[in-house]
Amino acid sequence: MAPSDRSGAARTGVGVYYLISTAGHPNLGDELITRSWLRVLAERAPDVDVWLDCPNPAGAQALLADAHPRLRCVDTLFRLCWEAPSDDAWEVAAFVGRALDDHGQAPRWVPGLRRFGQAAVVHLIGGGFVNGVWPRHLGLLAALDWAARHGAQAAMTGQGLAPLGEDTVSLVRRLVRRLDTVDVRDRTSADLLGLPEAHSGDDLWLAEMPTLIDAERAAGIDAVVCVQGDQLDGRGCERLTEQCLAHLDRWGADPARTAVLECIPRVDRGIFDRLAGLLPGLQFVSWVELLEHGVPAAAHQRWFSTRFHPHLIASAMGARGVAVPVRPGYYDVKHGSLIEAGSAWHLVEPGSGGVAELEADRPGTLAVTGAQVRSRKLAIAGRLYGPGLPGPVVPAPRADRRLLATAGTS
Incomplete structure (x- = not known):
């Protein structure tokens, strides 16, 4: 599918919005953040199929079923990360990329891999689960990179990437360079990416306090x-x-x-x-x-x-x-x-x-800072999912295809 076809699917409500989080564990922060994004989607795109990829899809479906009318929960990408031959981030990323190209590398999850390939938007939503503490989760960035290369809008928001080993920083920078939206929650993560302007704040600010x-x-x-x-x-x-x-x-x-x-x-x-x-x-x-x-x-x-x-x-x-x-x-x-x-x-x-x-x-x-961050999160939501929530939004700057949020950096 050509990039323009995917973008058109996103605009017309045909296709799939594919979110990635660690909801369903449960952990209060992860559940609240995921629910907040789902409610934004329920307002802006109630008729679009939303697939949430998370480690505990049964728990997430029960917890979040009322947040969006077309929510379905799977664990496809996390399964790929767990199936990789080692904990080494480079090996995990390589395996995830291979499996998305060749479903025979992970034949148990072919239906889920096909569904992922249909996504118009792939969105890694906020949290502190993609870093050196859980190195296998860095494979999720490889999935984002794959989606971006195959025409989907690919975004990560509110990410906490610290800590990262020195041997992993270059990998992470390479995997995020094609993404449409790069947004992190702390200055340390922005510095690791070499993108100070990507620092906004935590995705929980998307919710009305x-x-x-x-x-x-x-x-x-x-x-x-x-x-x-x-x-x-x-x-x-x-x-x-x-x-x-x-x-x-x-x-x-x-x-x-x-x-x-x-x-x-x-x-x-x-x-x-x-x-x-x-x-x-x-x-x-x-x-x-x-x-x-x-x-x-x-x-x-x-x-x-x-x-x-x-x-x-x-x-x-x-x-x-x-x-x-x-x-x-x-x-x-x-x-x-x-x-x-x-x-x-x-x-x-x-x-x-x-x-x-x-x-x-x-x-x-x-x-006060949180209100500014919320404005940037809503700007990102508008870029990914179209207009919706009322109120003033301070636009974030664009550079190439990347939307970089800048609130909370001062």
Whole structure:
């Protein structure tokens, strides 16, 4: 199919919009971002078939079925990445490219590969899952490159590419050079690509912030804890628990008005189990409640969080807090990008002594930056999927076929 044929399919509603994310795990941030893009598509292209490629398609279909009327979930591209002969990013990328050219390389997924080949738009939506932490996921960039070479509009938005090994940077730069849209969420990722103008911010800014909030529950909560257990060993979890307790004690937090949030089921519950016996009346907000009702964030609160998207949401609502980056080179980049963008939160090393003083007269400007980033995300949505949401949009500059978002770079 010629490039012009694919572009025409996108404009007339014939063809396929193919999104890629890690929705369905579930993980709060990934689910909210994916839902936000699907809702944009539901407004702009309700009659277009939307295929979501993700590692857990059954879970994603159940979670997101109401977000777009023609949503179907598969795991074709992730299967290709997992099927590659090794974890080496170059080998993964080469295998994905070969399999898309020759379906006999991956015969179990021929129907899915054919469906991918029909896409008018291929869109790797935001998150921090394409980097050196999960090297096989770099094969997703090879799929984007293949789509761009075969006439589809190919885009990646809100990507967090750090960390990347030195031997992988040149591969990633080569794989993104043909894409129509290159948009990343932090300055480190933009620098890795050699495209400083590609830095905008996280894709969660696409959502309207009030739609993510459970204001009623937030009114009954003064302190919030969101601590993961998937990046730490046993002793690390103990030190982080002690650090969290020290902050809650300094803040004079009432246990009955303190809540633990769960972004990933079970993974984020450990801190609640360790604290519940010490803090009678401690509240627990499950991931299901967060997705169905919203995040209980408000300006009067204090937060202690290792998770990135709770930091983004709570800081945007005016809450003060402490961000604890549990994985160097990954979470420090994520949290640091929010502080650079205007969050007034304190960045504190895990297990460190002392308690961060949260000044009431330090409100931060993250919400202002977030509004600018949202404008850029809507401009990208307009480029990929046509006009839709009302309101002023600041256009991002074009260079060749690439749309580069620039909000949040100052």
